Amino acid sequence: MRETFTFAAPRLAWRASLARRMDALNKLADAELVARTLQGNRDAYGELVRRHQTFAYNVALRVVGNRADALDVTQDAFVRAYDALASFDATRPFAPWLSAVVTNLALNFVQRKRPALELQEDLRAASHSDPAHRALENEQQARVRAALRELPPHWRAVVELRHFQDMSYDEIADALDLSISDVKSHLFRARQKLKQLLEVSE
Amino acid sequence: MPHPDFVTLNLYLDDALDAPARARLDAHLAQCDACRAELDALQNVAGAFAAWRSEPIPRDVSAPVMARVRQRPxxxxxxxxxxxxxxxxxxxxxxxxxxxxxxxxxxxxxxxxxxxxxxxxxxxxxxxxxxxxxxxxxxxxxxxxxxxxxxxxxxxxxxxxxxxxxxxxxxxxxxxxx
Structure with missing residues (x-):
């Protein structure tokens, strides 16, 4: 009985202290969390990961088109973003910068690992086998998702950054290491292709 | 003004045309049904993305990410x-x-x-x-x-x-x- 008291008390105190620290981090803005991470506070980065993981996952999912791979890309992207955090401009929002890291990693992943046909099969299988996710997809979104899958990876990445992250041509060119004329070319051709695909599917 | 090409319509959609070119295109669109329909179709593509709903992440990745992060400088x-x-x-x-x-x-x-x-x-x-x-x-x-x-x-x-x-x-x- 006495032993229980001896060991339980410090553990409870430690848990309470951890909860207080986490609670304090919850209330901080992204820029402050980044600053604390750069000072060596890794818990601050953990809070950033928890805060942005759903966003990062959805960015990855739109580019790789496969849930399991999107989850892997999300994890790798957070580690990559941690390594590069010193280059993040704290006067700007964190999410667009993270989306550029995720998009690049997802693009590399798609180009390196998976043929397009396999991607399509994977996503179709996942869509049909998971009732929770299936319920979330309305018809319109399913059509857009199917159309997106038809695009080459580079076009998909540009569409992601332009339409979902609202980046300018310059920012996309910088993020994907493309020329501005390539960004425009990919984006405009992607829209043309999507327009045709969505018209056909209606 | 002749019918705008596809690139010009896309630049218009992205608000990337300069003011005089935009004004010329606005004037053309006001009287050209075909170009307006083409622009509407492009706007529908953009609108489809705007209605996109994010899906929840299947599992919390913070623990595996932080396990890797703690090993890094x-x-x-x-x-x-x-x-x-x-x-x-x-x-x-x-x-x-x-x-x-x-x-x-x-x-x-x-x-x-x-x-x-x-x-x-x-x-x-x-x-x-x-x-x-x-x-x-x-x-x-x-x-x-x-x-x-x-x-x-x-x-x-x-x-x-x-x-x-x-x-x-x-x-x-x-x-x-x-």
Whole structure:
């Protein structure tokens, strides 16, 4: 009985202290969390990961088109973003910068690992086998998702950054290491292709 | 104004046309049903993305991510170390050149560097005026100028290879984003 008291008390105190620290981090803005991470506070980065993981996952999912791979890309992207955090401009929002890291990693992943046909099969299988996710997809979104899958990876990445992250041509060119004329070319051709695909599917 | 091409319509959609071009296109769209329909179709594509709903992440990845993060150095610390290491090397090289160049030239070519050009290096620094300082006057191996050049080039190549990590660390941003 006495032993229980001896060991339980410090553990409870430690848990309470951890909860207080986490609670304090919850209330901080992204820029402050980044600053604390750069000072060596890794818990601050953990809070950033928890805060942005759903966003990062959805960015990855739109580019790789496969849930399991999107989850892997999300994890790798957070580690990559941690390594590069010193280059993040704290006067700007964190999410667009993270989306550029995720998009690049997802693009590399798609180009390196998976043929397009396999991607399509994977996503179709996942869509049909998971009732929770299936319920979330309305018809319109399913059509857009199917159309997106038809695009080459580079076009998909540009569409992601332009339409979902609202980046300018310059920012996309910088993020994907493309020329501005390539960004425009990919984006405009992607829209043309999507327009045709969505018209056909209606 | 003739019918705008596809690129112009896309630039219009992205608000990337300058004001006069935009005004001309607005005037054209006001009277051209075909171009307005084409623009509407493009706007529908953009609108389809606007209605996109995010889906929840299947599982929390913070634990596996943090397990990997805890094994890594604090971001930026390697870059700071890299800058310090580079600075130290550059300073060392400048010192070595200042120390060795006048003697090397004198030994190889018999030319004394003019006092007006390098007075402090050649004559006034204590390291050159103290014969007791180790290495202050060193015996040079009997090598030709070409061989000395080859030796120097080899040393520079080795230096660059050895510094690849530092260059990579300093180029961290581009690596992370590519």
């Amino acid at each position: 604090v971001p930026g610390s390697r870059a700071r170390w890299g800058v310090a290491a580079l600075g130290a090397q550059v300073a060392l090289i400048i010192l070595l050149v200042a120390w060795a160049l006048p003697q090397l030239l004198r030994a190889l070519t018999g030319v004394n560097l003019p006092l007006a050009v390098l007075p402090a290096w050649n004559w006034k620094l204590p390291m050159f005026s103290l014969p007791a300082l180790p290495g202050a006057s060193f015996p040079l191996p009997a090598l030709s100028l070409w061989m000395w050049g080859a030796l120097l080039a080899g040393a520079v190549i080795l230096w660059f290879i050895g510094n690849r990590l530092i260059w990579r660390t300093l180029a961290n941003k581009r690596e992370a984003l590519q």
